[in-house]
Amino acid sequence: MNFSRISRLSRLVNDDLARKPRLVLEPDDGAFLRIYSGMYTHSYDQQKTDDIEMSIDGSEWEIPRELEDFIEQISSEECSNEEKIIKIYQKICEDYTYDDNVLSYVKRNDDETFSLADEYGRRTDRAWAEKRSQHNRRNCFEISRILAKSIMELFRGRISSRDYDICLIWDDTKTHYFVGLITDEYCVTLDVDDFTQLKDITRLKTDLTIEGIRILDDRTGRFCEAVDKFNDGRNRYAKDHIADIIERKKQEESPIEPEKVDPSTGHDTRPDDVIFIQNAIQILKEEYHLDSAGMFEFLKEIVDTRIGPRSRKKVWKEVEAGAGVGKRYTRCLIITIDDLDYLIDVTKEHPSEILRRFDRAELDRPESGIIAYNKLVRDWDTDPYDGR
Numbered sequence: 001m002n003f004s005r006i007s008r009l010s011r012l013v014n015d016d017l018a019r020k021p022r023l024v025l026e027p028d029d030g031a032f033l034r035i036y037s038g039m040y041t042h043s044y045d046q047q048k049t050d051d052i053e054m055s056i057d058g059s060e061w062e063i064p065r066e067l068e069d070f071i072e073q074i075s076s077e078e079c080s081n082e083e084k085i086i087k088i089y090q091k092i093c094e095d096y097t098y099d100d101n102v103l104s105y106v107k108r109n110d111d112e113t114f115s116l117a118d119e120y121g122r123r124t125d126r127a128w129a130e131k132r133s134q135h136n137r138r139n140c141f142e143i144s145r146i147l148a149k150s151i152m153e154l155f156r157g158r159i160s161s162r163d164y165d166i167c168l169i170w171d172d173t174k175t176h177y178f179v180g181l182i183t184d185e186y187c188v189t190l191d192v193d194d195f196t197q198l199k200d201i202t203r204l205k206t207d208l209t210i211e212g213i214r215i216l217d218d219r220t221g222r223f224c225e226a227v228d229k230f231n232d233g234r235n236r237y238a239k240d241h242i243a244d245i246i247e248r249k250k251q252e253e254s255p256i257e258p259e260k261v262d263p264s265t266g267h268d269t270r271p272d273d274v275i276f277i278q279n280a281i282q283i284l285k286e287e288y289h290l291d292s293a294g295m296f297e298f299l300k301e302i303v304d305t306r307i308g309p310r311s312r313k314k315v316w317k318e319v320e321a322g323a324g325v326g327k328r329y330t331r332c333l334i335i336t337i338d339d340l341d342y343l344i345d346v347t348k349e350h351p352s353e354i355l356r357r358f359d360r361a362e363l364d365r366p367e368s369g370i371i372a373y374n375k376l377v378r379d380w381d382t383d384p385y386d387g388r
Helices: 003-017 027-037 065-075 081-095 126-132 140-155 200-206 222-231 238-251 272-286 292-306 360-364
Strands: 022-025 046-049 052-056 164-171 176-183 186-190 213-218 312-319 328-337 340-344 355-357 370-372
Touching: 003 022, 003 052, 003 164, 003 176, 003 186, 003 213, 065 081, 065 140, 081 140, 081 200, 081 222, 140 164, 140 176, 186 222, 200 292, 213 222, 238 272, 238 292, 272 292, 272 328, 272 340, 272 355, 292 312, 292 328, 292 340, 360 370
Parallel strands: 022 052
Antiparallel strands: 022 164, 046 052, 164 176, 176 186, 186 213, 312 328, 312 370, 328 340, 340 355
């Protein structure tokens, strides 16, 4: 590991975040941290070295067998290493969904900082890994390790480990992990589930542009070129992508869903925004087969950019879980259109059931399973999350 590169990575990320990050190293890099810190470090302890905050991760970095096979497959393809990294990034975004149930355990400390129990992804054990293997929901801690290790596996035997450095970046004020990669030519961060925007873990499932790869420095332009090549022909905004698909369907004379026509006027009786959202729901379910977390993220962006964020409120919806599994909650939306309230219930499977009229009195009825966003309180001790 090259200390001058790591120092440069820390400075660039610091400038990008406007706050100091923690660089989290793979457990095997403990010797490196001890050499440069001049002290012994226990697993997962934080150390400060020349104004850089570094830690050794508390969990091993591992990748699933099927991803190893994919990496081996693309390693021999005739394209640049940067394009191969993007292919791995895309594969992870397509294979995993975001585990928004973990969000129900996040606690707000104050206006700026949040906290989450270490055992919910940062510091795990074999029991956690076994339960996670039964589904494809992951959080940022887990996905970042998979992505970082996958890039290392891609480079193994092909690029000297002296020519690049990779680590996790822990924005601990936001309880968020992502990946940092630096070479002598470029410095990039890769974040499949950036919570400040529609996550790439959803974007890439729906043919949108990559937005979670931030190029902090690129002296040759190779990484910029690879991202631009991937993004060419893709929409950046969810509402524009849906509008294009709706227009294509019209040209093909295959409307997405039946109109609800008023016999007296011959026109669809619903507001235009309701029609657009219902069409979006049908596209997302029938063409992209999005999970509940992806549906929420995609539709939230549509509401925010088409109608405005003041028109919606986030709520929790209790989800039926299997025998012996603790309660699960996922995010849904209440939206107001033309003074009428609607619920976007992403826990429903059929497109026709996801958007419906909503009575706010349901928030006061426990049997509805709908809870105001700031009313859900989950106790780490008495109501723990075991990873299922």
